[in-house]
Amino acid sequence: MSHILAIDQGTTSSRAIGFDARMHPVAQAQEEFPQVYPQSGWVEHDPEDIWASTLATARKVAGELGPETIAAIGITNQRETTLIWDRETGKPIHNAIVWQDRRTADTCAALRAEGFEDVVRARTGLLLDPYFSATKVKWLLDHVEGARAAAEAGRLAFGTVDTYLVWRLTEGRVHATDATNASRTLLYDIHRGEWDAEICDRLGVPMSLLPEVRDCDGDFGSTTLLGGEIPIRGVAGDQQAATIGQACFAPGMMKSTYGTGCFALLNTGAQAVISQNRLLTTIAYRIGGQTIYALEGSIFVAGAVVQWLRDGLGIIGKASEAGGMARKADPGQELILVPAFTGLGAPYWDAEARGAVYGITRNTGPHEFARAALESVGFQTRDLMEAMWADAGRGEGVLRGAEMATLRVDGGMSASDYTMQFVADITGAPVDRPKVVETTALGAAWLAGQAVGLYPDAGGFAETWAVDTRFTPQMDEAMREARYARWRDAVSRTLSR
Numbered sequence: 001m002s003h004i005l006a007i008d009q010g011t012t013s014s015r016a017i018g019f020d021a022r023m024h025p026v027a028q029a030q031e032e033f034p035q036v037y038p039q040s041g042w043v044e045h046d047p048e049d050i051w052a053s054t055l056a057t058a059r060k061v062a063g064e065l066g067p068e069t070i071a072a073i074g075i076t077n078q079r080e081t082t083l084i085w086d087r088e089t090g091k092p093i094h095n096a097i098v099w100q101d102r103r104t105a106d107t108c109a110a111l112r113a114e115g116f117e118d119v120v121r122a123r124t125g126l127l128l129d130p131y132f133s134a135t136k137v138k139w140l141l142d143h144v145e146g147a148r149a150a151a152e153a154g155r156l157a158f159g160t161v162d163t164y165l166v167w168r169l170t171e172g173r174v175h176a177t178d179a180t181n182a183s184r185t186l187l188y189d190i191h192r193g194e195w196d197a198e199i200c201d202r203l204g205v206p207m208s209l210l211p212e213v214r215d216c217d218g219d220f221g222s223t224t225l226l227g228g229e230i231p232i233r234g235v236a237g238d239q240q241a242a243t244i245g246q247a248c249f250a251p252g253m254m255k256s257t258y259g260t261g262c263f264a265l266l267n268t269g270a271q272a273v274i275s276q277n278r279l280l281t282t283i284a285y286r287i288g289g290q291t292i293y294a295l296e297g298s299i300f301v302a303g304a305v306v307q308w309l310r311d312g313l314g315i316i317g318k319a320s321e322a323g324g325m326a327r328k329a330d331p332g333q334e335l336i337l338v339p340a341f342t343g344l345g346a347p348y349w350d351a352e353a354r355g356a357v358y359g360i361t362r363n364t365g366p367h368e369f370a371r372a373a374l375e376s377v378g379f380q381t382r383d384l385m386e387a388m389w390a391d392a393g394r395g396e397g398v399l400r401g402a403e404m405a406t407l408r409v410d411g412g413m414s415a416s417d418y419t420m421q422f423v424a425d426i427t428g429a430p431v432d433r434p435k436v437v438e439t440t441a442l443g444a445a446w447l448a449g450q451a452v453g454l455y456p457d458a459g460g461f462a463e464t465w466a467v468d469t470r471f472t473p474q475m476d477e478a479m480r481e482a483r484y485a486r487w488r489d490a491v492s493r494t495l496s497r
């Protein structure tokens with residue numbers, strides 16, 4: 001029993017990674033699956049694609065490790081994405097509605113107009129945005145024929161992707177989620193640690209749909225589908241798993257994951273800090289019954305801006321060429337790109353804004369566009385950090401004296417030295433890229449591994465975290481503030497309201 005299997009079910013692919021007894025990755029498999037775009041602004045996944053790609057990659061890695069050597073499974077997942085299925089047949093009533101999907105924007109606006117956002121904010125720590133699960137659940141119940149009646153009769157089950165995978169892996173025996181995934185539904189009171197009856201009622205969501213909420217290192221049953229019988233002992237949403245994998249266990253520690261989007265989480269300890277700057281308050285993890293909270297800044301476009309350089313503009317052949325292009329940009333030009341391709345997330349939350357470029361001259365070319373694209377990720381990170389520092393400072397002393405100056409980074413785009421140096425320059429904070437960049441899978445593996453006694457406790461795990469590259473701020477203060485002011489001006493001209 002010397003391995004842990006981590007399942008990482010992401011937005012564009014499913015992955016399985018096997019970790020050995022020293023928490024080193026030793027086997028891995030990955031499968032992409034199709035994105036379904038039924039209408040502009042709508043994004044769905046076929047639940048069977050999610051399941052088939054997860055099972056195939058998990059089986060491949062289990063086969064390589066030998067299923068009898070796997071002590072436990074940890075699951076981490078794209079968050080907020082919503083599924084509803086029939087408890088009897090196990091059949092989903094519709095495709096999964098993905099976190100990026102904007103179809104419930106009007107429902108959110110209507111609830112906001114009724115003044116419901118204050119209730120939501122106080123109890124769930126979130127905002128009324130289509131990003132979260134609740135209005136997606138409502139949409140499914142309102143639009144799938146017979147769904148509401150079946151839900152009221154107790155025949156349906158709701159779950160985020162973790163819950164669906166646990167259900168499938170345990171062949172319908174366990175309907176449960178963990179506290180981090182629950183905290184992204186907009187139906188869960190993060191302070192009392194229970195589903196909120198009033199919010200469910202207001203959105204017309206029968207509580208019989210909801211899974212039981214367990215600790216991140218709780219008992220999620222076991223599976224016999226990979227060979228032998230393997231317990232599932234770790235579950236956490238992917239951004240929370242990365243926070244754990246980065247060993248951000250102390251208040252004031254912060255990580256930022258640069259994938260398709262960018263998600264920064266700041267550990268605020270046992271205190272839930274309600275943001276005055278439109279950040280989200282969320283559960284970082286709940287281990288052994290103790291809840292630790294985080295402030296989160298979610299940006300929808302980070303690595304996606306590099307995909308746009310490649311697929312939209314065609315000025316690079318692959319993502320890794322973007323940094324080289326940016327280095328060739330004319331230092332005398334200042335092009336600013338606000339990548340509001342699907343609106344703007346934190347701290348602006350403007351679903352209607354669309355992208356804009358400022359400062360084009362006759363001499364502007366591909367190099368300047370590449371630099372502006374990469375820099376937009378740094379500017380957005382600074383927006384989040386400004387908001388976090390302002391909020392955390394009000395944290396009644398929990399964060400006072402905490403080390404808040406370093407940013408731990410991971411995700412595919414953290415491979416870009418150019419971008420990470422700019423993040424350090426424009427935020428003025430050192431940026432640490434660790435040796436193990438598979439932090440999401442590592443976080444899930446650690447949860448499961450420590451639950452079964454194979455891995456050390458949080459303190460022991462934190463000691464194994466090691467920096468690979470540190471990016472130190474090099475831009476002088478006056479330049480940093482002047483450039484950031486120009487970004488803020490560009491954003492203010494891009495907002496829809």
Ligand SMILES: Nc1ncnc2c1ncn2[C@@H]1O[C@H](COP(=O)(O)OP(=O)(O)O)[C@@H](O)[C@H]1O
Pocket residue numbers: 010011012013258259260261302303304305306307319320321322323411412413414415416
């Ligand atoms: N060297 C690089 N420079 C800039 N961007 C990169 C680089 N390598 C990968 N990326 C970007 O990182 C993203 C992929 O990161 P990943 O963590 O796999 O994302 P996700 O989990 O959201 O699918 C892509 O958007 C890609 O454009």
Ligand SMILES: O=P(O)(O)OC[C@H](O)CO
Pocket residue numbers: 009010011012077078079080099237238239259260261
């Ligand atoms: O699957 P990812 O890595 O794009 O992460 C998605 C986030 O969990 C959405 O909140």
